[in-house]
Amino acid sequence: MLAVGLTILQMLFVLGFAPLLSGIIKKTKAFFQSRRGPSLLQPYRDLYKYLQKETVLSEHTSWIFRITPYVYFVAILIVALTLPILTTFGMLSFTGDLFIVIYLFALARFFLALAGLDAGSAFGGMASSREMAVSAIAEPALMLPLFTMAIAAGTSNLSGIVEQVAQGGWPALTSAHLMTFVALFVVGIAETGRIPIDNPDTHLELTMIHEGMLLEYSGKQLALLTLAVHIKQLLIFALLANLFFPWGIASPAAGFQVSTLLIATLAFAAKAVGLGMVMAVIEISMAKMRLFKIPDLLMGSFLLGLLGLISHVLLRG
Amino acid sequence: MTILLFYLVLGLLLLGGLFAYSLQGKPRLSLRVGFSFALGSAVAGTVLGIIILLTGDTVYTGAGFASLPGMNRAFLIDPLAAFFILVISLVSLAVSIFSFGYAEEYIGRHNLGILGLLYNLFLLAMVALVASGNAFFFLFFWELMSLASYGLVVYDHRDSHVRRAGFVYIVMTHIGTLFIFLAFLLLYQAAGSFDFEHMAQFGRQLPAGFKTGIFLLVTVGFGTKAGIIPLHIWLPKAHPAAPSNVSALMSGVMLKTAIYGFIRVVWDVLGGGSAWWGIFILSLGAVSALLGVMYALMQHDIKELLAYHSVENIGIILMGLGAALIFQGYGLPALAMLGLVAALFHVLNHALFKALLFMGAGAIHHATRTRDMEKMGGLLKLMPWTGFFFLVGSISIAALPPFNGFVSEWLTFQSLLVLGSAPLSLKLNILGPVFGAALALTGALAAVCFVKAFGIQFLAQPRSTQAAKAKEVPRSMLIGMGILAVLCLGLGIFPSSAIQLLNPVTLHLVGYGSVQALGGYAWLNPQIPLLPNLSYHTTIAPFVLFVVLAFGVLLVYRVVKWLGHGGTRIDETWNCGGTLSPKMEYTATSFAKPIRIIFRRILLPKRVVETEYALGSHFTRSLKYEGAVKPFFEDILYRPAQNVFLKVSGKMRLLQSGSIHLYLGYLFITLVILLIWAK
Structure with missing residues (x-):
């Protein structure tokens, strides 16, 4: 019963907090650019606005285009249920295997890329092609740090990994741990579609990657996809924050109290906002990379992940 | 009882072939009879495979062969053979149904009696090959399989490309067979019998060096048939050349008989070997998987694309086998079991989704008369069911949950992760996850490739008049595809059913059952004991995931409908104010361009642009673009070898003057030398 309650609570938290996080990042960027920037609540207002609008469907599209927003949203939502965000004993955390999480993201992306091709415009196709290429080369760099963590914990279940690290205390922060974190952080930028890899704010047809696939969407469907993108960003942050710095998370070892949950919520919010601000600072201090420079960056992150793995194996002795 | 079922399988195939051939004067009847018998035998084969796998018994025949030297067992169906019979039968069940509709396009153009004969013989050879109890039978049926499939590859023999593809295929397959012959003869010499038992x-008990020799011989021999890189060159030529139902069988099943042979020799006969065998196989697998999927991305002939994906998937299977061999070499049977289950499960899964995709390609060809993806588009609206089944196949092969490809790749990932955490050498602990990353890249590139394959063919507007006029294919073809699509989903959400069936196989091969370690009904739950005090465990619940996904989509649909306002309007795609034409759509070539550029040092793309100017250098009259990927292995490996071969043959010609006296002289000299040597 407790697990069910916690799962629902975690889902509601994710649904409610994800747009706010995007708002905070936008605000931070505005602050560093000496602008006032949109209100923190703007993402919610946008979602509300989209929900009220008429949905326009292209005459060339098929049912793939129509079901994609739902498949995308639900796949991301399942990840939100299986990931250890506030607690490690959610109802579905037993199946929260790292491969399930990564491949659910891949399932969502697969459908979105198909939808990008469906309307028959060159922009959607271009965006699909680029998104799939970038995510494909990001995959090994994404997986290797996760493997290192899984091997260290003796399980590929994310909740299991988080509990292992949480119980390890400060000694868990080895050089291997930190290198692995930085490697995953770089991939996190790619997965959340931020500068220097993609620009979430652009609507210039030739430079956008992710936004290009949403170009033909409107109304309720756009609302769903936009919310899903907010949530995905939060989930990537959760992966980064909780896998490497899980302290504060509610785990069964500590016993359950309401205060535990409160601390967990606050701790996670603080970690996510902190990561978001770092991302914002990176975004305002860099220019977007040329598309074909991205592999170099991801290669670097892969090599860092490899170093992390090697030092983990050597240090373990 | 079960042995009778086995004879029924063989008998039906033999009769089906003969009846189909004798009825060649009435093509429509010949077609129906030929494929009906194949269908009947497939049903019998499925039942046979499941019975043996559930009971775990071994069935054999033998008495009549006492008079043949070195052979006591004619056929011997142990759980391993039964599993492969099941794979062959399941695929041929669906493909035979598909063929009823598909083969009609050959009526009046080709001899359907020959098709029915070769098709049935091909299936017969494959079933008999995996059921062979001795090496002699194995080789006989192996050769029958090669010849029957050659006949099927060149079925459309009026096309010179097809004849050329057939030639490459038959040469390569015989080079492979040569190595297998050698390995079995050496084993015969050592054991004094052809019986596998x-x-x-x-x-x-063979000396290590001898074992390694056998291992290398069978790796090359079976590797040629399985299509591992660099022995794959026949595969992307032969598979597209054959009729699509045959491609489905070749890619889905025939390649697997090579995996069967490899497992039979390396595990059953040699009992595994040193750990470096595993590292070798793992590396071969990783290279095949990565290069296979990269080359696949560069193809825009749908069947060539699928053929390269077979190279990739054989690579993934070999990665599982390689991990298993490493553990076997270290004497850790429980872990070897995990790798074996991953590999064998992927054998089954690849057979299902690849046959499904090849049938889909056949259906598209049936409807549009082309295999060129650049000419298709918008087919989902014209061929809704074919499109749906092709989508299921695409999701399965891209290893996305909740379909079957995901589960077997997940098991492969797990065996590589265990390689990273088991108490082996430090080098292997690092190599395991790195191979895992290679597998991750393979999986992600496969997803790119199938977004391309499905998106370009089925979505947006038709790119040619042929595609615009396409019609849904006959019902029998849809049923054939539908069966495999259901199996892809079924095995994806109930993987434990396959684990259950594999239990006697792993028990037989490594002495460790798959159920006790992977267990569960609704979920897979590997509990891998690494050391007494250290264990590795994780869980996935594909069924739960599927239910949540399905209900989630329905729930979200209702909620959003309830929350939202405003209706739905159909309007045109935004195109900067211009009218949209199919020429503006992204093509298969342009879709793969980022990948082509990112991996340019591996793929070595070639690009020729010829511009013809009308006036000065500003007004272009015509523009010609040519792009291709360098056929690296053909240029580096095969062409020089071919040149050397031709040169040597040229020199040999000096010996052959045509004079009978000289030839008699040769005979005499040889005889004298032999007599001296024999003395």
């Missing part, structure tokens, strides 16, 4: 008793 007998060889297995001696095989484990």
Whole structure:
């Protein structure tokens, strides 16, 4: 019963907090650019606005285009249920295997890329092609740090990994741990579609990657996809924050109290906002990379992940 | 009882072939009879495979062969053979139904009696090959399989490309067979018998060097048939050339008989070997998987694309086998079981989704008369069911949950992760996850490739008049595809059913059952004991995931409908104010361009642009673009080898003057030398 309650609570938290996080990042960027920037609540207002609008469907599209927003949203939502965000004993955390999480993201992306091709415009196709290429080369760099963590914990279940690290205390922060974190952080930028890899704010047809696939969407469907993108960003942050710095998370070892949950919520919010601000600072201090420079960056992150793995194996002795 | 079922399988195939051939004067009847018998035998084969796998018994025949020297067992169906019979039968069940509709396009153009004969013989050879109890039978049926499939590859023999593809295929396959012959003759010499049972008793005590020799011979021999890189060159030529139902069988099943042979010799006869065998196989697998999927991305002939994906998937299977061999070499049977289950499960899954995709390609060809993806588009609206089944196949092969490809790749990932955490050498602990990353890249590139394959063919507007006029294919073809699509989903959400069936196989091969370690009904739950005090465990619940996904989509749909306002309007795609034409759509070539550029040092793309100017250098009259990927292995490996071969043959011609006296002289000299040597 407790697990069910916690799962629902975690889902509601994710649904409610994800747009706010995007708002905070936008605000931070505005602050560093000496602008006032949109209100923190703007993402919610946008979602509300989209929900009220008429949905326009292209005459060339098929049912793939129509079901994609739902498949995308639900796949991301399942990840939100299986990931250890506030607690490690959610109802579905037993199946929260790292491969399930990564491949659910891949399932969502697969459908979105198909939808990008469906309307028959060159922009959607271009965006699909680029998104799939970038995510494909990001995959090994994404997986290797996760493997290192899984091997260290003796399980590929994310909740299991988080509990292992949480119980390890400060000694868990080895050089291997930190290198692995930085490697995953770089991939996190790619997965959340931020500068220097993609620009979430652009609507210039030739430079956008992710936004290009949403170009033909409107109304309720756009609302769903936009919310899903907010949530995905939060989930990537959760992966980064909780896998490497899980302290504060509610785990069964500590016993359950309401205060535990409160601390967990606050701790996670603080970690996510902190990561978001770092991302914002990176975004305002860099220019977007040329598309074909991205592999170099991801290669670097892969090599860092490899170093992390090697030092983990050597240090373990 | 079960042995009768086995004879029924063989008998139906033999009769089906003969009846189809004798009825060649009435093509429509010949077609129906030929494929009906194949269908009947497939049903019998499925039942046979499941019975043996559930009971775990071994069935054999033998008495009549006492008079043949070195052979006591004619056929011997142990759980391993039964599993492969099941794979062959399941695929041929669906493909035979598909063929009823598909083969009609050959009526009046080709001899359907020959098709029915070769098709049935091909299936017969494959079933008999995996059921062979001795090496002699194995080789006989292996050769029958090669010849029957050659006949099927060149079925459309009026096309010179097809004849050329057939030539490459038959040459390559015989080079492979040569190595297998050698390996079996050496084993015969050591064991004094052709029986696999007998060889297995001696095989484990053979000296290490001898074992390694056998291992390398079978790796090359079976590797040629399986299409591992760099022995794959026949595969992307032969598979597209054959009729699509045959491609489905070749890619889905025939390649797997090579995996069967490899497992039979390396595990059953040799009992595994040193750990470096595993590292070798793992590396071969990783290279095949990565290069296979990269080359696949560069193809825009749908069947060539699928053929390269077979190279990729054989690579993934070999990665599982390689991990298993490493653990076997370290004497850790429980872990070897995990790798074996991953590999064998992927054998089954690849057979299902690849046959499904090849049938889909056949259906598209049936409807549009082309295999060129650049000419298709918008087919989902014209062929809704074919499109749906092709989508299921695409999701499965891209290893996305909740379909079957995901589960077997997940098991492969797990065996590589265990390689990273088991108490082996430090080098292997690092190599395991790195191979895992290679597998991750493979999986992600496969997803790119199938977004391309499905998106370009089925979505947006038709790119040619042929595609615009396409019609849904006959019902029998849809049923054939539908069966495999259901199996893809079924095995994806109930993987434990396959684990259950594999239990006697792993018990037989490594002495460790798959159920006790992977267990569960609704979920897979590997509990891998690494050391007494250290274990590795994780869980996935594909069924739960599927239910949540399905209900989630329905729930979200209702909620959003309830929350939202405003209706739905159909309007045109935004195109900067211009009218949209199919020429503006992204093509298969342009879709793969980022990948082509990112991996340009591996793929070595070639690009020729010829511009013809009308006036000065500003007004272009015509523009010609040519792009291709360098056929690296053909240029580096095969062409020089071919040149050397031709040169040597040229020199040999000096010996052949045509004079009978000289030839008699040769005979005499040879005889004298032999007599001296024999003395």
